[in-house]
Amino acid sequence: MLYFLPAPLKGTLAVLLVISSTLVLFPFLMVFALLKLVFPVTAIRKGCTVVLNRIARLWIGFNNLVMDLLHKIEWDVRGTQHLSQEHWYFVTCNHQSWADIPAIQYVLNSKIPLLKFFLKKELIWVPLLGVAWWALDFPFMHRHTKEQIARKPELKGKDIAATEAACEKFRYTPVTIFNFMEGTRFTPDKHQRQNSPYKHLLKPRAGGTAFVLGTMGEMLHTMLDVTIVYPTEQPVGIWDYLSGRIRKITIDIKVREIPPQFLGMDYENNRETRVEFQRWVSALWAEKDARIETLKSESAQNL
Numbered sequence: 001m002l003y004f005l006p007a008p009l010k011g012t013l014a015v016l017l018v019i020s021s022t023l024v025l026f027p028f029l030m031v032f033a034l035l036k037l038v039f040p041v042t043a044i045r046k047g048c049t050v051v052l053n054r055i056a057r058l059w060i061g062f063n064n065l066v067m068d069l070l071h072k073i074e075w076d077v078r079g080t081q082h083l084s085q086e087h088w089y090f091v092t093c094n095h096q097s098w099a100d101i102p103a104i105q106y107v108l109n110s111k112i113p114l115l116k117f118f119l120k121k122e123l124i125w126v127p128l129l130g131v132a133w134w135a136l137d138f139p140f141m142h143r144h145t146k147e148q149i150a151r152k153p154e155l156k157g158k159d160i161a162a163t164e165a166a167c168e169k170f171r172y173t174p175v176t177i178f179n180f181m182e183g184t185r186f187t188p189d190k191h192q193r194q195n196s197p198y199k200h201l202l203k204p205r206a207g208g209t210a211f212v213l214g215t216m217g218e219m220l221h222t223m224l225d226v227t228i229v230y231p232t233e234q235p236v237g238i239w240d241y242l243s244g245r246i247r248k249i250t251i252d253i254k255v256r257e258i259p260p261q262f263l264g265m266d267y268e269n270n271r272e273t274r275v276e277f278q279r280w281v282s283a284l285w286a287e288k289d290a291r292i293e294t295l296k297s298e299s300a301q302n303l
Helices: 007-038 042-070 100-108 121-125 129-135 146-151 158-166 188-194 206-216 238-243 271-302
Strands: 074-078 089-093 115-117 176-179 222-229 248-257
Touching: 007 042, 007 129, 007 238, 042 100, 074 100, 089 100, 089 206, 100 115, 100 222, 100 238, 100 248, 121 129, 176 206, 206 271, 222 271, 248 271
Parallel strands: 074 248, 089 176, 089 222, 115 176
Antiparallel strands: 222 248
């Protein structure tokens, strides 16, 4: 409805409105986070988790409303018909911009459980945010380097065990774990330095995904393979998204069953499984690369 405003003003309004909603909702999130921390009773913690997830979805929903109010983005969304909040999902996506996450949240909010990321355990000490991530049950990874394990062999396997314990709460509460398999945003320079075999993608990093599936294999059986395309060859950023300079976003979702041999796998110590998993990921990435080419072609024809 405010599409007529100049882009810099729309971007500024979007930022101010998102900050305002954060300031309003954050104290409520902290109240339930503290309740969850102070009262280690399963029923209380579960109740707090439900409320905390609703607060987070409300925050995302408000951000989406701001985008609808300020911008006229053409959303071409495919594959959301059979998604459910009662299912466990692993989500991966090609990574082109910092706008990818809010765009995916726009499409998937309230259709599946709240998106959550594996975080390094050190991030729990980030002021305020660490408590929020803990309260929202973002899993914190306990990873040891090869050098640390070489110095202290008794550490081997403890990272998986610690992360499994952190994820135990997800056994009875549906969750969505999100991971950018490329690990970083696509840029032509990174693409060239990697000598990537794909036209539109960086090389996938299979290890992070393998860690998630190895840790949570009993719960995660379904992958949402998300492909996001912007109708321009020029890089887009979060400011382009907030200011309405992005006119169209295509999000294509393929629902895939994860092969059972990869659920709960020992990626690091089983060479045969590791090679098979890397081949599976490479095949997914080749298919995604071809899919991006098709979507870009379709988008160019419709402009």
